[in-house]
Amino acid sequence: MLELKNIAAGYGPVRVLHGLSLTVRPGEITCLLGRNGAGKTTAMKAIMGLLPLASGQVLLDGEDIGRLPAHEVPRRGIGYIPQGRRLFSDLTVAQNLEIGMRCRHSPPEVRDRVLEMFPRLADRMGQRAGTLSGGEQQMLATARALCVDPRVLLLDEPTEGLQPSMIALIRDTVLRLRDEGVAILLVEQRLDAVLATADRAVILENGAVRAEADAAELRAEPDLLRRHLGV
Amino acid sequence: MRGGRLIGLHLGLVAVLFALNFVLPAYSHGTVARVMVLATYAMGYNILFGYTGLLSLGHAMFFAAGMYGLAMPMTHLGLGAGPALLTGIGSAAVLSLGVGLLALRTRGVAFMIVTLMFSQAAWLTILLAGRWTRGDEGVVIPQADRMLLGLDLSDPSTRYLAALALFSAVLFGTLWLVRQPIGRVLVAIRENEDRAELLGYDTFRHKLGAVVLSGTVSGAAGAAYGLFFGYAGASFAETHYSIFPLLWVLLGGAGTVIGPFLGTLFMFYLIDLTSGLTPAYMLVAGVALVLLTLFAPQGLAGEIRRRWWRGLP
Numbered sequence: 001m002l003e004l005k006n007i008a009a010g011y012g013p014v015r016v017l018h019g020l021s022l023t024v025r026p027g028e029i030t031c032l033l034g035r036n037g038a039g040k041t042t043a044m045k046a047i048m049g050l051l052p053l054a055s056g057q058v059l060l061d062g063e064d065i066g067r068l069p070a071h072e073v074p075r076r077g078i079g080y081i082p083q084g085r086r087l088f089s090d091l092t093v094a095q096n097l098e099i100g101m102r103c104r105h106s107p108p109e110v111r112d113r114v115l116e117m118f119p120r121l122a123d124r125m126g127q128r129a130g131t132l133s134g135g136e137q138q139m140l141a142t143a144r145a146l147c148v149d150p151r152v153l154l155l156d157e158p159t160e161g162l163q164p165s166m167i168a169l170i171r172d173t174v175l176r177l178r179d180e181g182v183a184i185l186l187v188e189q190r191l192d193a194v195l196a197t198a199d200r201a202v203i204l205e206n207g208a209v210r211a212e213a214d215a216a217e218l219r220a221e222p223d224l225l226r227r228h229l230g231v
Numbered sequence: 232m233r234g235g236r237l238i239g240l241h242l243g244l245v246a247v248l249f250a251l252n253f254v255l256p257a258y259s260h261g262t263v264a265r266v267m268v269l270a271t272y273a274m275g276y277n278i279l280f281g282y283t284g285l286l287s288l289g290h291a292m293f294f295a296a297g298m299y300g301l302a303m304p305m306t307h308l309g310l311g312a313g314p315a316l317l318t319g320i321g322s323a324a325v326l327s328l329g330v331g332l333l334a335l336r337t338r339g340v341a342f343m344i345v346t347l348m349f350s351q352a353a354w355l356t357i358l359l360a361g362r363w364t365r366g367d368e369g370v371v372i373p374q375a376d377r378m379l380l381g382l383d384l385s386d387p388s389t390r391y392l393a394a395l396a397l398f399s400a401v402l403f404g405t406l407w408l409v410r411q412p413i414g415r416v417l418v419a420i421r422e423n424e425d426r427a428e429l430l431g432y433d434t435f436r437h438k439l440g441a442v443v444l445s446g447t448v449s450g451a452a453g454a455a456y457g458l459f460f461g462y463a464g465a466s467f468a469e470t471h472y473s474i475f476p477l478l479w480v481l482l483g484g485a486g487t488v489i490g491p492f493l494g495t496l497f498m499f500y501l502i503d504l505t506s507g508l509t510p511a512y513m514l515v516a517g518v519a520l521v522l523l524t525l526f527a528p529q530g531l532a533g534e535i536r537r538r539w540w541r542g543l544p
Contacts, residue, residue: 080429103431
């Protein structure tokens with residue numbers, strides 16, 4: 001379980017998160033929502049150790065990982081798929097996956113399982129990542145993060161700019177991981193996607209939680225999100 | 232099969248260079264030996280720039296550290312060529328570790344500036360310590376001292392084969408390195424350092440390792456140059472000796488194993504041939520370089536990789 005306790009963080013003197021607290025439980029998809037600048041991506045960067053915490057704690061199963069160097073965080077079992085994919089474009093698909101597996105010494109079964117989720121990648125193992133289509137690149141970015149065999153997975157707008165079939169594939173993968181017990185924190189702008197996948201939604205405003213709702217509340221009252229987000 | 236083709240290509244290059252030892256006229260014989268040592272320097276530079284993506288403007292200090300680390304103990308302590316070769320390589324390793332620990336606190340342009348400043352400081356140190364280094368004049372290593380394992384390195388053929396041995400060791404060492412997982416991590420850092428860190432890699436340690444390896448190989452080339460050609464001079468620590476390997480690597484193909492050799496050979500012969508034809512040889516060389524940059528922006532081996540052989544490392 002991942003817990004953020006009253007964290008404050010930002011970029012140099014600019015504070016973006018002001019006492020953010022939230023919990024991401026195993027086998028649950030928590031959607032992080034909010035307008036541009038609310039602090040969604042900043043929260044993910046703070047969890048991953050990319051931004052120093054001014055105060056507060058990031059607890060992974062009780063261990064405070066909030067002040068670890070960034071490279072130590074994924075070794076604890078947190079996978080992160082940032083916005084914009086960011087593949088190693090000069091390396092092949094196989095080499096991108098190998099890089100993902102090596103840091104946690106993941107066994108070959110992990111890669112087999114990942115390739116079973118994304119069979120199209122199996123046909124392109126020798127192809128350079130930079131020459132893949134947009135959808136295939138997102139598959140590879142997701143697959144590479146899964147090669148870390150994460151307990152917690154952070155996804156920052158994973159369906160942005162993808163065609164519907166690819167969006168469905170990514171959504172099914174996220175749901176499958178949830179069912180396998182992975183704790184998932186998802187930043188998503190599309191409200192239909194939130195309603196289709198979220199077990200819980202957390203709405204940020206000015207770097208703190210403004211409102212929370214569980215799946216039953218979201219489905220019973222779909223306008224709840226629109227009201228809070230003002231869309 | 233792919234690995235076989237790659238090893239065949241690199242073995243083929245070594246075999247051609249070996250065969251040239253027996254057919255080249257005296258002048259070219261010495262030139263190619265020099266090119267092989269300088270290409271070794273370029274391969275060291277390529278580990279840092281081509282594979283790890285760190286642009287250093289101060290590699291001359293590592294080349295000179297190897298050269299003076301060899302020449303000083305030979306001249307002042309009477310050390311033999313073998314142990315002096317080790318002190319030369321060791322000097323470059325220690326210097327690169329120290330420079331790496333400090334310079335890697337910066338990134339991008341700042342890293343370039345910091346390495347340039349360190350290199351300038353090293354050059355000035357050589358000049359200021361003229362009592363030992365003989366400043367601008369440099370140090371001549373007597374022919375009688377250039378014996379290694381019973382081999383007379385002042386003999387052209389022996390020197391050529393020793394240069395080939397060093398070149399081959401670094402060529403195959405680089406080929407091995409870039410095909411290992413660690414080589415892929417270096418490329419990952421070059422492509423996207425933050426992303427590599429977010430996959431759990433301590434990028435500082437990897438970059439430091441690359442600086443030390445690159446500096447040590449450059450130092451080995453410097454030490455070999457001093458020993459093979461009998462001279463250590465302050466000019467090898469000047470800024471242009473930091474720019475040369477960058478040019479050689481860019482022309483030959485950054486991030487390719489064979490590229491630094493092609494770039495060094497091309498540039499060396501371009502200047503050599505044009506200087507015999509016209510006093511404006513630098514102009515001709517400059518035009519040739521501009522044309523090459525326009526039509527082969529990834530360098531010679533880089534273009535081969537882009538057009539015909541995608542898997543060329």
